[in-house]
Amino acid sequence: MDQEEILIKRLGEKVVDGEKLMGIVSSMNNIKGVEKLKKKIKQEVSFMLKVVKSKEAKKEHLLCTNLHHFQALVSCITGSCSCVAVLETFVLKKADGILKRICVDIVAEKGQQWVKVIARNPKALSQLSTGEGEFGQRSIVDHAVEYLECAHQHPHLFKTPKVVFAFACGIEKTLADRLALLGIIVSGRRLENCELPLQEPQCDNMPTCVSKNCADVSCSMLSSGTGSVIDCTHGGEKLNLDVTAMLAYVSGLTNGRCNFEFKEPILTQQAEWERARPVKPVLDQLFEGKSLFCCESAIKDFKSILSTLGGPGEVDRANELLTHVTVVPDMASAHAEARLKLGGKIKQRSLAVFSTGDALRAVTVSANEGFIRAAKSQGVEFAVFLHESRALTEGKEHDAKVLVLPCVQQLSTDADRS
Structure with a gap:
């Protein structure tokens, strides 16, 4: 078998590896960014298939494929428990004002840890770090x-995320010590500074070596029955309530009155959501042991909506809720107001x-996902707990259709039998 045939055979094996990798990634659909990862792997596999079919394989095709990196990345995810997001992009504002996008391989620890996976030859990494690489x-x-600067600019729950560099094929001790001095958490086997071949790794045993080297990379999923939220267990003891949060908390829908079909389609939809994913238990759990705040603008709008649309039960629940809420003046945030238009x-x-939440260093509880997305598109992120919207509905019940739900019907039948 000549050299070209060997290369084609090896590339064919890589195609198989890539297809297996896509199968593994397909089972990770609950992780943010996994579709982007799947697309990148598919592009690599398609390119290698094209090379194999053309029978014009070169050594560089085997050495330079990004599959090595993706194998390491996927192995790092599966080797730990789970992760928040993959290939997440953050904007770094450099000292000269230039904006640069930083792609974080894995966001872990409920957003409090960023992981960069490196699958390069340890010796090559060391030589580059001492200026022995090519110009540029x-x-x-x-x-x-850059990672450390970017992490500092994107605090999670007001804390700078820790930055982990996971070296799939190990790292020379001198370079590891240098990174640690900068503030990087180094994950991977530390190698003595020795004469290693400069050829990039073939990664045949990548899953094994990465699983060992990612032992200290811990990931946790952010999940809730009501949608995309931030886990606030490590976020301090203060919560800032948006108008939407207070409305959801006192709404008839979230307090046992979701068995209606309203004339307004949006209210009927929210009733369906509430039957499937109750909001009140989530908020009760979140509020437990926390100090609750809201700003004057929020309380003013909340009371205005309540006086116009609130039913008797909703008004009573609102009065009870507000006995636990500290109202503060609207506060400015240099972080936000200087950058948002x-x-x-x-x-x-x-x-x-x-x-106000930012100034209080409190997590804002809100259903206003549109604001969060728009702010992020302008480079501003907030500590927020997102929940589904729930409107005030007691005033609309008089002309709504009462639904006989299966569980209610069963209870009635059981009562008749007894």
Whole structure:
């Protein structure tokens, strides 16, 4: 078998590896960004298939495929418990004002840890870090500095995420010590500084070596019965309530009156959501042991909506809730207000609410996902717990159709029998 046939055979094996990798990734649909990862793997497999069919394989095709990195990335995810997101992009504002996108391989520890997976030859990494690479080549130290700067600009629950560099094929001790001094958590087998071949790894045993090297990379899923939320267990003792949170908490829908079909389609839809995914238990659990705050703009709008649309039960529950809430003046946030432009989903009241939460260093509880997305598109992120919307509905019950739900019907039947 000549050299070209050997290369084609090896590339064919890589195609099989890539297809297996896509199968593994397909089972990770509950992780944010996994579709992006699947697409990138598919592109690599398609390219290698094209090379195999053309029978014009080169050694570089085997050495330079990104499958090595994706194998390491997937093995790192499966080797730990689970993760929040993969290939998540953050914007780094450099000292000269230039904006740069930083792609974080794995966001872990409920958002409090960023992981960069490196599947390169340890000796090559060391040589690059000492300036022995080609002009313009960036070293792992350069990447470390940018990751740390970017993490500092994107605090999670007001804490800077820890940055982990996971070296799938190990790292020379001198370089590992240098990264650790910068503030990087180094994961991977530390190698003595020795003469290693500079050929990039073939990664035949990548799953095994990565699983061992990612032992200290811990991931946790963010999940809730009501949608995309932040886990606030490590986020301090203060919560800032948006108008939407207070409305959801006192709504008839969330307090046992979701068995209606309303004339307004949006209310009927929210009733269906509530029967499937109750919001009140989630909020009760979140509020437990926390200090509750809201700003003057939020309380003013909440009381206005309540006086117009609230039913007797909703008013009573609102009065009870407000005995546990500290009202504070609207507070400005330099972090937010200097960078956000009003317009579209960025409205003055919403900005006041989220800026107050930011100034209080409190997690804002809200259903206003539109504001969060719009703010993020302008480079501003807030600590937020997102829940589904629930409107005030008691005033609409008089002309709504009462639904006989299966469980209610069964209870009635059992009562008749007894």
